[in-house]
Every structure is written in structure tokens, then in C-alpha cells.
Amino acid sequence: MTIQDPTDPRQYDVIIIGAGFAGLYALHRMRGMGLSARVYEAGPEVGGVWFWNRYPGARCDVESLQYSYSFSPELEQEWVWTEKYATQPEILRYIRHVAERFDLRRDIQFNTRVEEAVYDEAGARWELRTEAGERVSGRFCVMATGALTVPQLPDIPGIERFAGKIYHTATWPHEGVDLSGRRVGVIGTGSSGIQAIPAIAKQAEQLVVFQRTANFSIPAWNGPLQPEVQQTWKKDYREHRRRAREVGTLYEFSDKAASQVGEEERQREYERRWQKGGVNFVHSFNDLMVDKQSNDTIAEFVRAKIRATVKDPQVAESLCPKDHPLGSKRICVDTGYYETYNRDNVKLVDLKKTPIREVSASGVHAGDVHHELDVLVCATGFDAVTGALRHIDIRGRNGQQLSRKWAEGPRSYLGLMTSGFPNLFIITGPGSPSVLVNMVVGIEHHVGWICDCLDHLRRQGLASIEAGQAAEDRWVEHVNAAANKTLFPLANSWFLGANVPGKPRVFMLYAAKLWVYRQECQAVADKGYEGFTLAAVPRPALAEAP
Ligand code: NA7
Numbered sequence: 001m002t003i004q005d006p007t008d009p010r011q012y013d014v015i016i017i018g019a020g021f022a023g024l025y026a027l028h029r030m031r032g033m034g035l036s037a038r039v040y041e042a043g044p045e046v047g048g049v050w051f052w053n054r055y056p057g058a059r060c061d062v063e064s065l066q067y068s069y070s071f072s073p074e075l076e077q078e079w080v081w082t083e084k085y086a087t088q089p090e091i092l093r094y095i096r097h098v099a100e101r102f103d104l105r106r107d108i109q110f111n112t113r114v115e116e117a118v119y120d121e122a123g124a125r126w127e128l129r130t131e132a133g134e135r136v137s138g139r140f141c142v143m144a145t146g147a148l149t150v151p152q153l154p155d156i157p158g159i160e161r162f163a164g165k166i167y168h169t170a171t172w173p174h175e176g177v178d179l180s181g182r183r184v185g186v187i188g189t190g191s192s193g194i195q196a197i198p199a200i201a202k203q204a205e206q207l208v209v210f211q212r213t214a215n216f217s218i219p220a221w222n223g224p225l226q227p228e229v230q231q232t233w234k235k236d237y238r239e240h241r242r243r244a245r246e247v248g249t250l251y252e253f254s255d256k257a258a259s260q261v262g263e264e265e266r267q268r269e270y271e272r273r274w275q276k277g278g279v280n281f282v283h284s285f286n287d288l289m290v291d292k293q294s295n296d297t298i299a300e301f302v303r304a305k306i307r308a309t310v311k312d313p314q315v316a317e318s319l320c321p322k323d324h325p326l327g328s329k330r331i332c333v334d335t336g337y338y339e340t341y342n343r344d345n346v347k348l349v350d351l352k353k354t355p356i357r358e359v360s361a362s363g364v365h366a367g368d369v370h371h372e373l374d375v376l377v378c379a380t381g382f383d384a385v386t387g388a389l390r391h392i393d394i395r396g397r398n399g400q401q402l403s404r405k406w407a408e409g410p411r412s413y414l415g416l417m418t419s420g421f422p423n424l425f426i427i428t429g430p431g432s433p434s435v436l437v438n439m440v441v442g443i444e445h446h447v448g449w450i451c452d453c454l455d456h457l458r459r460q461g462l463a464s465i466e467a468g469q470a471a472e473d474r475w476v477e478h479v480n481a482a483a484n485k486t487l488f489p490l491a492n493s494w495f496l497g498a499n500v501p502g503k504p505r506v507f508m509l510y511a512a513k514l515w516v517y518r519q520e521c522q523a524v525a526d527k528g529y530e531g532f533t534l535a536a537v538p539r540p541a542l543a544e545a546p
Pocket residue numbers: 148154155156169187188189190191192193194210211212213330351379380381382435492494499
């Protein structure tokens with residue numbers, strides 16, 4: 001028996017917002033539990049961030065064999081990845097394949113942006129309103145809205161006067177952009193800029209890069225994924241997945257501290273890791289994210305690589321990051337990024353020395369120089385982690401607005417729920433490891449926890465769960481304490497909301513090891529959802545398990 005009201009087809013057990021990796025898996029699992037679930041997706045297709053981010057060079061910086069669902073052994077065996085790091089089109093093909101294979105589309109409503117979600121206390125339901133005015137309701141609401149979904153445009157004087165085309169990397173035109181013969185400016189040198197710049201440099205007549213903060217980037221050494229490598233990995237997939245659940249991504253973690261080995265051993269290890277490439281570099285030693293002096297040694301290694309690669313010493317010096325520890329901003333992974341600055345058609349503008357004064361119809365004025373441009377590419381990032389939630393008017397008990405509650409920074413319990421907002425779950429939201437680990441692993445964990453929780457409510461004849469205030473306060477302190485043990489707070493990063501003017505500066509992620517976090521979540525569940533308030537509201541219990 002389902003509790004869906006047969007007289008009103010728009011009443012569901014669960015409403016899921018977003019049809020990216022998180023929303024699709026939540027739908028699959030909840031449908032499997034016999035719940036009526038409906039997904040609302042603003043875009044016209046599945047994929048979330050992988051649907052929108054189509055800029056030249058866009059690819060994942062987690063290896064493709066790991067950046068995929070683990071819930072179906074058949075799926076992981078049948079899907080064949082072509083490169084070590086998958087491109088955006090390949091990841092989107094994979095997500096589409098998952099939607100078809102598990103027949104998910106029939107429960108997804110596309111082109112539907114949810115504008116408002118209000119908790120009706122009397123009925124114990126979430127009432128949602130879409131942009132088009134449609135109203136739907138669900139006993140539970142799952143925010144699968146993603147951490148990097150609200151693009152951040154730069155607030156530069158005069159930008160609206162620019163006569164050429166302006167593109168943001170996160171909303172790149174689906175038909176592509178022909179940049180040949182064009183004078184292109186790129187603002188931003190985070191992961192997106194660092195991936196896009198080498199690709200744009202090959203197409204454009206001239207490329208001017210406007211850099212506010214130099215970033216650390218590690219070579220990907222990307223290439224075709226050899227069939228024998230893939231087959232060997234797939235033979236052991238269960239074990240790889242089991243270990244990934246403990247650590248997020250199967251990097252090679254070191255049990256040595258950089259501070260405890262000699263200079264020669266440090267350099268040897270850094271060089272070995274550099275030659276392997278990718279984010280794994282950050283794990284060369286186990287104290288790099290907690291000991292500034294140790295971090296200085298790896299940061300200097302990368303600066304030496306930049307100086308050895310970039311021919312113009314002044315340009316090389318501008319490209320050397322000096323104002324934040326390596327890894328305290330999201331480390332970048334590139335293909336030929338620093339080499340790109342040796343091309344004749346590429347110029348770097350160091351905004352620390354020559355800030356942008358204004359944008360005019362014909363280009364960008366930085367310092368005393370006017371750079372004539374036909375196209376401006378903003379690789380300026382996102383209103384990250386909380387952005388998508390801030391853009392929906394979410395109101396909980398007593399009409400409390402989530403954006404008001406989080407005005408001084410997000411507050412959650414386990415990163416999964418927030419007090420005053422019963423039956424509202426957030427996937428990979430603030431207060432959880434979120435973007436600090438492989439997102440697919442984090443998503444599968446959260447969806448699994450939420451499904452176990454719904455199952456518990458159903459078995460106990462309960463219908464409502466809400467984070468307790470005291471438990472939430474303790475969790476927020478715990479998350480802050482974990483961050484303060486690391487070097488993360490030393491950078492002006494989007495992890496802290498520092499890239500969005502007016503956003504409170506709070507480290508939004510839980511920086512503990514993934515296995516610690518998973519154990520903490522499990523312990524709470526094992527103790528009957530300790531710290532949460534569970535209630536049997538006067539409504540029928542959830543549908544019985546099939
Ligand atoms: P990021 O990492 O937030 O990078 C944005 C870049 O844009 C960064 O270099 C910013 O400099 C720069 N920026 C932002 N606003 C301005 C203005 N007004 N003027 C000049 N430069 C500016 O976003 P990405 O899209 O590259 O990457 C996001 C994540 O997506 C990535 O980490 C992966 O996980 C996938 P700043 O450093 O703030 O000085």
C-alpha cells in the first residue's frame with residue numbers, strides 16, 4: 001500500500017530536486033523501496049553539473065574508473081571508459097545511459113525549476129511551487145541540488161557594456177562556440193579556467209588570461225584507458241569500491257610525514273607523484289594539509305616546476321601561487337596548462353599587479369592597458385555548496401526561512417538535515433565532506449543513509465524526523481574544530497564562500513576522513529537516530545516495503 005493520495009496525482013512520498021548523479025540514484029533507490037517519488041529538474045536533460053559545464057577542455061579530475069556509481073555491479077562491468085580522466089560528453093553519456101538502463105526518466109519532470117518549498121506543519125508535508133506555478137507535495141523532500149550549480153558572474157564595472165560575447169564556463173552554449181580568429185579573454189584560473197585555457201589557446205587568435213589568484217595545478221598525464229588496465233580494475237571492482245567507501249577516492253595515501261623525512265626523500269616522493277599526476281600529489285605525505293612548514297616544501301616543489309616550464313621568468317613568477325597553502329584551494333589538474341603560456345598567442349595579466357579597472361564595449365582595461373577582445377569567458381566559479389539552496393525559498397516550521405537561518409553560515413546535523421526543517425534531506429550539503437571527497441561516493445553514502453532512515457520510520461510507524469537543535473549545535477562545533485586543525489581556513493576559497501561578495505566566511509565542509517564521517521553517521525542511526533526527533537504525526541505511515 002502506498003500513502004500517495006489517489007485523488008491527487010501530485011502528492012508523493014518523496015520529492016527529489018535535481019536529476020544529477022544524486023537525484024538519479026535517490027530516485028532509483030526510493031522507487032525500489034516502493035515509495036512514490038518524483039524528480040524535478042530545471043534543465044531539459046539528466047546530468048546536473050555535467051549537463052551544463054560544456055566549456056572546451058571540461059573533464060573530471062577524478063579518474064573515470066572511480067567517478068562512477070557502485071550500486072550496480074552489472075552497470076560497472078558493462079560500461080567502458082575511454083580515457084583515464086573522462087571528458088564532460090563521456091560522463092554525460094554515462095549518466096544518460098544510467099537513466100535509460102534503470103528506466104528513470106518516467107519519474108523525472110524536466111524544464112521545471114522549483115522556486116519554493118514550504119513545510120505544512122498541519123499536514124506534515126512539503127508543498128512545492130515551480131517557476132511555472134505548478135504545485136506538488138511530498139512527505140519528504142530531498143535536495144539533490146548539487147554543490148556547484150549556481151554560476152558566479154564577476155561584478156566588474158562596465159561588464160554590461162561589452163559589445164562582444166560573454167560566456168560563463170558553467171553555462172557554455174550547447175551548440176559550441178567557434179573561437180577561431182577571435183581575440184578571447186578568460187577571467188578566472190580555478191579548475192574550469194585551467195582546463196579551458198589550453199583548449200581555448202589552440203583555437204583563438206589571441207588569448208588574454210586575467211588571473212586574480214595563481215593556483216596550484218598538477219599534470220593529469222591523461223590518455224586513453226588501455227583495455228587491459230580497465231579489465232584488471234574491473235576484476236577487483238567490489239574491493240576497490242569497498243575501499244573507496246572508506247577514503248573517498250583510491251589515492252595512494254602516505255603514512256609518513258614530510259616533516260619527518262629528509263629533503264632528498266621529500267623531493268624524490270614529490271617527483272614520483274608529479275610523474276604519476278593528478279590529485280594524488282596532495283597525498284605525498286600525511287601532514288601536508290595540517291602542517292604549514294611541510295606544505296611549504298610541496299608548494300615550493302610546484303613553484304620550481306612552474307619556473308622550469310614557463311620560459312618568460314616574469315610570467316612564471318606571476319603563475320607561482322604564494323598566498324595560500326597547496327590544497328587549501330581545490331587543487332587543479334591540467335593538460336598543458338603552464339606550457340600554454342609559452343605560446344605566442346597567449347598573454348597573462350596579473351590582476352594583483354594590474355587590477356581590472358573596467359570593461360568597455362571593446363575589451364578589458366587592466367592597469368594602464370586596454371585589451372581589445374571579441375569574446376570574454378568568465379571561468380569565475382560558483383556560489384558553491386549552499387548556492388542552490390539559497391536560490392529556493394525554503395521555509396520550515398513556523399515559516400522560518402532557510403536562507404535566514406543560514407545568514408551567518410550554514411548549520412546542519414551530520415550535513416544531512418537542519419533543525420526546524422523536518423523531513424528535508426540534503427545530499428552532499430554543508431557540514432558533510434561533500435566536494436572534499438569523490439562526489440559519487442559521497443552521494444551514494446548519503447542516499448543510502450536517507451533510505452535506511454525512511455525504512456526505519458516506516459518500520460516504526462513513524463512519519464517525521466527532524467534534527468535536534470542541541471545535536472546540530474554540537475555538530476557545527478565539531479565541523480569547525482575539524483576545519484581548524486587543517487590549513488583550509490588559510491585560503492580565500494569557495495570552500496569558505498570567500499568568492500561570493502557578502503557570503504559569510506565559514507568553512508562549509510567536514511574535513512574529517514570519510515570513514516570517520518561514515519562511522520559517525522552510522523552510529524547515530526544505530527542509536528535510533530540519536531540527536532534527531534522522530535514523531536508519528538497523524539498521517540498514515542509510509543508504504544510498506546514491497
Ligand atoms: P573556482 O575554483 O571558484 O575559480 C574561479 C576563478 O575565477 C578563480 O581563479 C577566481 O579568483 C576567479 N575570479 C572570480 N571572480 C573574479 C573576479 N571578479 N575577477 C577576477 N577573477 C575572478 O571555479 P571553477 O569553476 O574553476 O572550479 C570550481 C570547481 O568545479 C572546481 O574546484 C572543481 O571541483 C570543479 P580567486 O581565486 O577567487 O581570486
